[in-house]
Amino acid sequence: IYDFIDNKDLQNELYSTVIIGSNGTGKSNLFRIIIYLLKDIYDQKENKGRTYIIDGKFKIDYAIDENIYTYSNFFVAAGTRIRNIANLYKNSDFIDFEEAELPSFIVANSIMLTDKYPFIRDSNTFPIYKYLGVRNIAQSASTRSYVRKTVEFIIDQINSDIFKVGIAKTGFFLGINKSIDVVFYTLNTPLFFSGNLIPNDIKHYFDLIYKKYKDSEKIPPFKLNHYLSISNNEALLNSLVDLCNSFLNNGKLEKVKKGSSARKIRYNIVDENDYKQLQESYELLDHLRKLGILSVPEINLNKGDEYNLSESSSGEYHFFSSMIGLLATVKENSLIFIDEPEISLHPNWQMKYLSFLNELFSDEIFATSHVIIATHSHFLISDLKGENSKIIGLVKEDNNVEIVNFPKNVDTFGWSTDELLYKIFSVRTTRNYYMEIELRELLHLISNKSDDKSKMQAITNRLTKVMLSDEDPLKLVIGNANEYISKL
Secondary structure: OOOOOOOOOOOOOOEEEEEEEOOOOOHHHHHHHHHHHHHHHHHHHOOOOOOOOOOOOOEEEEEEOOEEEEEEOOOOOOOOOOOOOOEEEEOOEEEOHHHOOOOOEEEEEEOOOOOOOOOOOOOOOOOOEEEEOOEEEOOEEOHHHHHHHHHHHHHHOOOOHHHHHHHHHHHHHHOOOOEEEEEEEEOOHHHHOOOOOOHHHHHHHHHHHHHHHHOOOOOOOHHHHHHHHHOOOHHHHHHHHHHHHHHHHOOOOEEOOOOOOOEEEEEEOOOHHHHHHHHHHHHHHHHHHHOOOEOOOEEEEEOOOEEEHHHOOHHHHHHHHHHHHHHHHOOOOEEEEEEOOOOOOOHHHHHHHHHHHHHHOOOHHHHHOEEEEEEOOOHHHOOOOHHHEEEEEEEEEOOEEEEEEOOOOOOOOOOOHHHHHHHOOOOOOOOOHHHHHHHHHHHHHHHOOOOOHHHHHHHHHHHHHOOOOOOOOHHHHHHHHHHHHHOO
16 A cells, blocks of 8 residues: 555645655556556546556545545445446545546656656647656657757746746756757758748749659658648748748847858747747747758757757756756646656755755645655655655565555655665665664663663664675674564
8 A cells, every 4th residue: 555645744835755666666667557547537537438457456545625536446435336347436425437536737757768657649638647758659769859848848838937937946956047048940041041031932942842752752851741731821921931031130040150051040048038039939930840941949058158958968958858847737736756857867966856846846836736756866865854745665575565664754854875875775885874873772772681672673673674795794683683672
């Protein structure tokens, strides 16, 4: 049984649950199952019928405002009867699926190609589900499509003050003190960006391409097909021409490098005017991209020296893209899954990750949202505050996964690395002060013939979880201590 919250915790801000465990304990698979169960409720709510069958018995409880919903194929509340393979209850009363409330958004974030999240290409199939992974098809990833998706998030949230503030905070966290630019590069610059382009120039350009492919068995380029789809839209073509001419006339075209005819068009999204221009022009810019007149948009960062996001460190790249995606999709009553965010992050960033996430979503509207994080990193939970968070540990023993129950309101805020490794991950460092302290205390209790069985048992239980080699003398100490305790 996984209990993702402590009921006595404060829930006046974004609530965090951190699941820790080694590989093979099923953390990612747990996320997948929860998402599919919620999709199952959505599908039946929309009269689509069940679309996913979980093997075995299941029961999931979730709260929306003050109501608790239960979806189960074995739980039967008193006075109700089973009507379907699985039933839905509201505060233990049987209800029809049409009455169900669901999270406003279910957000799934990961930077791994091997993430276990459902990949749903048609957003209308499950519109409240937002996949923020690197895959662009079920088993493939594309850096370009991931960056383009990040740009689209930026455009979609142009009028959100929370989003704008969040971008500035993200830039500050990464040390980006100059600009964050959305950049396009011109293609076939002499023809399209001379400043005196007319619609007939575009028509003539694509007529030549059309003649080339008309009687050919070759597949025509995408840009030709896109032109043919809009060629009768005179108003749109005039707007595209006006935009192309405005770039030169407004001094928007920047040289790229000596000898190249290509030009750079940049929009600094930290600058309010630039951001507004990007939002107003983006639909036309995207048409120019599809026509092969502009490149796919890129993101450039500037800390004094300008560089492309895809050329940044993997940690910076993934952190920036992930935060933009989360800022664009997380709303009130959201359920957020983040799988192994520590990948590629420097330990300093790992230690600040959760506190930054809470700062990013500090607005009171996010107090109804819940983030569940799967991690291997002890650094990630170094600043976890117990009053609005919970830690769940998973341990694999003899092919079975066991849940480690930590004390209520465990507060790791300010703990050292040694303390985290020992108390949470049961890992001994070369000089673990906290492990040594407990070992000294145990030996002191035994030497003084103490009868405090519960205290000694708690210490030996923690020491037993530490990974030790067969030759480690500590094993003998633990064995002798357990023998002493058993005689009390």
